[in-house]
Amino acid sequence: MKNKIVLMALLLTSYMGMAQVQVPQMSTKAKIEQVVGLTDISIEYTRPNMRGRSVFGDLVPYGRMWRTGANVNTIVTFGDDVVIHGKTLKKGKYALYTLPKAESWDVIFYSNTNNWGLPETWDESKVALRTNVKPAALTRNVETFTLAFSRVDVDGADLEISWEKTMVAIHIEVPSQKLALASIDETLAGPKASDYYAAAQYYFLINKDLDKALTWIDQSIEKSGANAPYYFIRLKSQIQAKLGDKKGAIETAKKSLELAEKANNADYVKMNKDSILEWSK
Numbered sequence: 001m002k003n004k005i006v007l008m009a010l011l012l013t014s015y016m017g018m019a020q021v022q023v024p025q026m027s028t029k030a031k032i033e034q035v036v037g038l039t040d041i042s043i044e045y046t047r048p049n050m051r052g053r054s055v056f057g058d059l060v061p062y063g064r065m066w067r068t069g070a071n072v073n074t075i076v077t078f079g080d081d082v083v084i085h086g087k088t089l090k091k092g093k094y095a096l097y098t099l100p101k102a103e104s105w106d107v108i109f110y111s112n113t114n115n116w117g118l119p120e121t122w123d124e125s126k127v128a129l130r131t132n133v134k135p136a137a138l139t140r141n142v143e144t145f146t147l148a149f150s151r152v153d154v155d156g157a158d159l160e161i162s163w164e165k166t167m168v169a170i171h172i173e174v175p176s177q178k179l180a181l182a183s184i185d186e187t188l189a190g191p192k193a194s195d196y197y198a199a200a201q202y203y204f205l206i207n208k209d210l211d212k213a214l215t216w217i218d219q220s221i222e223k224s225g226a227n228a229p230y231y232f233i234r235l236k237s238q239i240q241a242k243l244g245d246k247k248g249a250i251e252t253a254k255k256s257l258e259l260a261e262k263a264n265n266a267d268y269v270k271m272n273k274d275s276i277l278e279w280s281k
Helices: 001-019 178-189 193-205 208-226 230-242 247-260 265-281
Strands: 028-036 039-047 075-078 082-084 087-089 094-101 105-111 127-133 136-153 156-173
Touching: 001 094, 028 136, 028 156, 039 156, 087 127, 087 178, 094 127, 094 156, 105 156, 136 265, 193 208, 193 230, 208 230, 230 247, 247 265
Parallel strands: none
Antiparallel strands: 028 039, 039 075, 075 094, 082 087, 082 156, 094 105, 105 127, 136 156
């Protein structure tokens, strides 16, 4: 009987350790994703409600830094460099902070995103961009704190911060023309080195037209120039060996071996050594 009581106590303790009470949060998490031109922008944030409270100048005091949301940092991620009110912000992930005032707001993109609310110690060197924006008065109450994109076109968008009867819009310019022109130039210039490599590798694997595969791998190596990786060179040696050119395959494998040793890639070092030994017989 005593053993049964002990066992039941252990099982109950184990269950209580695993059980977790789940209740809805007063401030809910949200994530928005927006493609602006060719640039991906995403925001993760927590949305508090007014719940009958006076917000700006009271719940969110004027002249004091605000986390711009609730709980953990509001995080904005940019897939490319962008321009915000004439200032360049590098692609990456930022915490969004604001300094609300009656007549204007400071909007701050901060490089340290691992804070619960505001940083314990503010580090000005982590301010990636700061800009000043005039707030606009809304004709209706926004009950739930909201971040949203508006006026989205190929060259930019407005990131709107809305709560109570206040809205602040931050204009974000994206490098669509630069990215599009680069894409056009790259595409019209023909296949990349990686494209030739992929085609050669596929033909090698299915044992189809190895002469063509050899031409493609040569083109991939030529396009790569001095930066041709050891796995490009190894594929060429494998194609040569399959075509019966063991002598050429060994010389090529030696080049791949040298590059693999410099890159500290033990797998390719072994594969090249094994192939050289096999083809030398």
